[in-house]
Amino acid sequence: MEKSLSEDWRRGKHLSACMVELFDRGLWTDVKFHIKSDEGEETIQAHKIVLASRSPVFQAMFFGLCADGKDEVKLKDTEKEIFLLFLRYLYSDEVTLTKENAFAVLEIAHYYQVSSLVQFCTDYLATVITTNNACETLTFAMFYKLTSLKDACCSFIDNHAEQVLQSEGFMNLSDDCLLYILKGDTLYAKEEDILEAADTWSRRIVVASGMEENGTNIRKVLGESFYFLRLPTMTYKKLLDFISRKGYFSVEEYADIAARAVEIPDICVSTNSCVARVPEREILTVNPQDGKLVVLNDVNISFTISVTKNVLLSNFVIGEIHPYMKIAKDVYTAEGCSGRYIGSVRHYRKFDNAFDYDEYVNKMITLTTLDRPNNTNYYVTVLAKVDGCALPDYLGLSISGSVGIRDLECKSTFEVQQSQLAVGNVNLHRPLLLQKRSTPYIVDFNLRYSCNNNLHLKARTSNSTQTFCNETGSIQICNVSGAFAGIRSVGFVNFSNRDVDKHDTDSEIISMKNEEIEQNK
Structure with missing residues (x-):
């Protein structure tokens, strides 16, 4: 008995540590997962009850009405290392994420509906956004409807717009993601830089599709995104430099935009938003x-x-x-005050010079003397009131x-x-x-x-x-x-007003912003 106790692997371990030990040692497992890897097919063992307690998908798979009772599961398109990270989280509530594996771990967590791991991955990805991966991360967030990550990406893109517009990730955006970015009133960059990036994005698609490379087709490919290019907010000179020869507009449309740019009143522009961009x-x-x-x-x-x-x-x-x-009580000081000479007498004589007391009514004064070899000089000093001290x-x-x-x-x-x-x-x-x-x-x-x-x-x-x-x-x-x-x-x-529909009321807009504030606290 003593020998058995001394070899007890559970000694000194808490529940979570024991659960991980069960997984690592493969003790008393009742389900096997078969995964294809570079080394061939590999097997990972686990416990149905543990998996079902963490995932509604596993619960339905093993204990639901349609459960088939099988003890072996073949996984397709699943990487061994990602699946091991996922299972270890189910046993321990811990996972080691990197920029390289976080997307894949989030995907598998989303598939098996492990919401706590989805949120953990979402929070991590929000901390590693860069100018190179911001657009990719936004695409991912929008696909999986991860609101907090989507907002974090947009905030980063808005505050680093100049660099993001030049990234390869921007050129690889889907139509929906491009539209969502351009809708932002807080996408703070020069409008001509935003136009150039959107133009380049569209030209790639035009050329790849075998279409004629002209302004009409570029505008057509941009679709609704074209409206959110704030061209009327550009200066007239910038319009001439960047738009006049692009062929985006009819003569009438260009005239309206040019008139708006030089602030001619009562001009209506229907082709593009006139709302100026502002920093977040x-x-x-x-x-x-x-x-x-x-x-x-x-x-x-x-x-x-x-x-x-x-x-x-x-x-x-x-x-x-x-x-x-x-200072609560009246206090006076002679600091910074100079005394005024009022007379002198020989030693051992009384000071009997005339003294004008009326001059010092309601003033605090002090009399001082200065002994000389043959006489004593008298001085009067008006003291300054001290209201307080630094x-x-x-x-x-x-x-x-x-x-x-x-x-x-x-x-x-x-x-x-x-x-x-x-x-x-x-x-x-x-x-x-x-x-x-x-x-x-x-x-x-x-x-x-x-x-x-x-x-x-x-x-x-x-x-x-x-x-x-x-x-x-x-x-x-x-x-x-x-x-x-x-x-x-x-x-x-x-x-940013990205999630605002043209028909939304102010109260609906404010409600959405308040929700965003609460999420970012």
């Missing part, structure tokens, strides 16, 4: 920190934001904040704040640890939605030290009185009060 995230600098430092109990400022399209108010960049201690800049203090929009029932709070004078970026826990409308939003911003009521802030204001706007003019910010004290920049997130 925009930062508007509202305070270059060029004003004076002011002492404030709290930072309380207000400003307006006008938007012509739906955006999210997402973050602030806080500028220099200096801690400043407010503290060391790096105290690691906690700063709390809030952002609210007056006519909306929405408010966001935050708290940051100050490790340097320039506090830096502060992300709102839940971004505030600003819907397009004709009247501006009034935003109230508050900032204060959390620890002490006597601790005040010295913040730098802005000297500028201008209205700040982004490149397309869709966002405008204007000071109401406080001169943006404490704030350096305001950050926004733009909607």
